[in-house]
Amino acid sequence: MRVLYWFRRDLRIRDNKALIKAVSKADKVVAVFVIDPEALRDRKINFDDPRFIFLLDALKNLSSKIRLHVLYDRTREAFEHLLGRYKFDAIYTASPLSWHEDTLIQEVKDICGRSGVRLIEVVDNLLADPSSVGSPINFTMFYRRWRKLVNAKTVGEIPSDNIVEIDETDLNELCRKNGWRIPEKRMWRADWYHHRLQSFNYRKYAVSKDYPYLDGTSKLSPYISLGIVSVREVFNQAVKLSEEFVRQLAWREFYYYLKYRYPHMKNLELNPHRRGIAWENDKYLISVFKEGKTGYPIVDAGIRQLKTEKWMHNRVRLIVANFLVKDLLVDWRIGEEFFKEHLIDYDEVLNIGNWQWSASVGIDPIPIRIFNPTTQAEKYDPSCHYIKRYIPELRDYECEKILNPIKYKISNYYEPIVDHYERIRKFKDIVSRARENSTYH
Ligand SMILES: Cc1cc2nc3c(=O)[nH]c(=O)nc-3n(C[C@H](O)[C@H](O)[C@H](O)COP(=O)(O)OP(=O)(O)OC[C@H]3O[C@@H](n4cnc5c(N)ncnc54)[C@H](O)[C@@H]3O)c2cc1C
Structure with missing residues (x-):
């Protein structure tokens, strides 16, 4: 039996259930990964x-x-091409996680058919x-049920004796042909x-995770997102x-x-009451x-x-997303698209879910959460270490002034584009109008 193993977002051989299954079922396994130019274009990824x-x-x-x-x-x-040129008995792959992958799998299923x-x-x-978690109605209920169901038993590493070659390109050939290179400094x-998995300070995580100037979160998200590390290994650690x-x-x-x-x-x-909100989507504010x-x-x-690191600290993602939606009155979908075009850990489901949560249009027992960018900065970056790291032109200013841009004007820096309090009133107003117009009463 010869099968094709299709790697997608599980780029590892350790603790890879789908790969182990393929290897255990077949005498010969051909392993492929497809770099799809359409997917790169969709996320505006250049070489x-x-x-x-x-x-x-x-x-x-x-x-x-x-x-x-x-x-x-x-x-x-x-x-x-592959199924036209070679004979395979089956294709094995991990179940899709995102809508994008659902579509790809369906296309490949049609070809297989x-x-x-x-x-x-x-x-x-x-x-x-x-x-298998039933129908929890919020995160707290989900967490309680999910915690009892977690199965983090790992499946080890595959024996690679039955992985065979076919007459197709490998990574080296592709890199040579297309001039792709991996720079030493990256x-x-x-x-x-x-x-990181070994050395990260998990014990301090509960207190360090919200301060973006600290190295207080794992930064494993890009690895989890591409399946370079198994989520079971992360859990066990x-x-x-x-x-x-x-x-x-x-x-x-x-x-x-x-x-x-x-x-x-x-x-x-x-949240059905939060559909059809009259977002302003002001082009100038968005740009x-x-x-x-x-x-x-x-x-x-x-x-x-x-933009520089292709990653952002979670606390700051929350502040930024809230600001775009609630202070600038911009549709969360525009923010979702913007993150998609930049994040290295981009995950369609997590990004959409988090944007909906941040916009208070998703599932959240608190009807409207307001993140005031000034008080958030005072609380989570009280000495302006994070701000000064990314905005060096503010290095010589007193932190108190940087934290209160409405109260203190900083010469040579942009003036606040909106007044937070005024905009939040407006946000609440457009949200309640959407509720009045909602058919779900
Ligand atoms: C608007 C917005 C958009 C986001 N988009 C993405 C995205 O596209 N991809 C992505 O992986 N995460 C996304 N997140 C969630 C979160 O910000 C990142 O997972 C986290 O910052 C990654 O850093 P870390 O690995 O150091 O996280 P840690 O704090 O070390 O957490 C460990 C792991 O838990 C998971 N995790 C942590 N927080 C969340 C969360 N809020 N939602 C879901 N999973 C979480 C991640 O897999 C993360 O790697 C988004 C959050 C917001 C507010």
């Missing part, structure tokens, strides 16, 4: 983008452990199956997680040291559960926000971190 280099780096590491073919083509065309090949999906990359290294960390992993799975239960949440607000020139230093620093 010199740190996100592309991170992917290449991850594929290089994987190729050093297993014979891996890498194709650069649209997914459907790559599979039409025409070629008489089975496509076998194996549930992985989750600690509990979203279909911000995100695909093998860094080994060290953290569980004895920090339940708060485990709770964050539960947030990840809560959003997958919401997607499973409410697949329409991709484009539609989960100032995207350039990180809002005059609220904590927001601007977050945007700069996002």
Whole structure:
């Protein structure tokens, strides 16, 4: 029996359930990964983008452990080619997590159907199956149930004796052909997680996680997002040291559960009373926000971190997302798209779920959460270390002035583009109008 193993967001050989299953079922396994130019275009990823280099780096590491073919083509065309040219008995792959992957899998399933090949999906990359948690109505209930269902038993590493080659490109050939290179100096290294997993201070996480100037969160999200590290390994490392960390992993799975239960949440607000809000979507305010020139230093620093590092601290993501939606009255979908175009840990489900939560249009027992950028900055960056790291032109100013941009004018820095209090009144007003117009009374 010869099968094709399709790597997608599970770029590892350790604790990879779908891969182990494929290897145990077949005498010969051909391993492929498809770099799809459509997917790169959709996220505005160029070949010199740190996100592309991170992917290449991850594929290089994987190729050093297993014979891996890498194709650069649209997914459907790559599979039409592979199934047209070679005989396979089945394709194995991990179950899709996002809507984007649902579409890809369906396309490949259609091609398989025409070629008489089975496509076998194996549930992985989750600690509990979203279909088994029942119908919790909020995160707290979900967490309680999910915690009892977590199965973090790892499955070890695959024996690679039956991984075979076919006459297709590998990563080296593709890199040579397309002039892709992995620079020696790079911000995100695909093998860094080994060290981080062991050395991260989980014990301090509950107190350090909200302060963006500290190295207080794991920064494992890009690795979890591409499946470079197994989420079970992360859980096992953290569980004895920090339940708060485990709770964050539960947030990840809560959003997958919401997607499973409410697949329409991709484009539609989960809270029916919050649909049809009359967003202003002012083009000027949106462009100032995207350039990180809002005059609220904590927001601007977050945007700069996002653009330079392709990652942003969670507390700052919350501040920035709240600001765009509630202070600038911009549709959360525009923010979601902006993050998609920059985040190295981009995950369609987590991004949409978190944006909905931040916009107070998702599932949250608190009807409207307001994040005041001034008080948030005072609380979480009290000495302005984070702000000054990303906005060096503010280095010589007193922190008190930086934290209160409405009270103190800073020469040579942008003036606040809106008055927070005035805009929040307006936000509440447009939200209550949407509720009045809602058909769900
Ligand atoms: C508006 C907005 C958009 C977001 N978009 C994404 C996204 O596209 N991809 C993404 O991975 N995370 C997203 N998050 C969640 C969160 O910000 C990141 O997971 C976190 O900052 C990653 O850093 P870390 O690995 O150091 O996290 P840690 O604090 O070390 O947490 C460990 C892991 O728990 C998970 N996690 C933590 N917080 C959350 C959360 N709020 N929701 C879901 N999972 C969580 C992640 O897998 C993370 O790696 C978003 C949050 C907001 C507010």
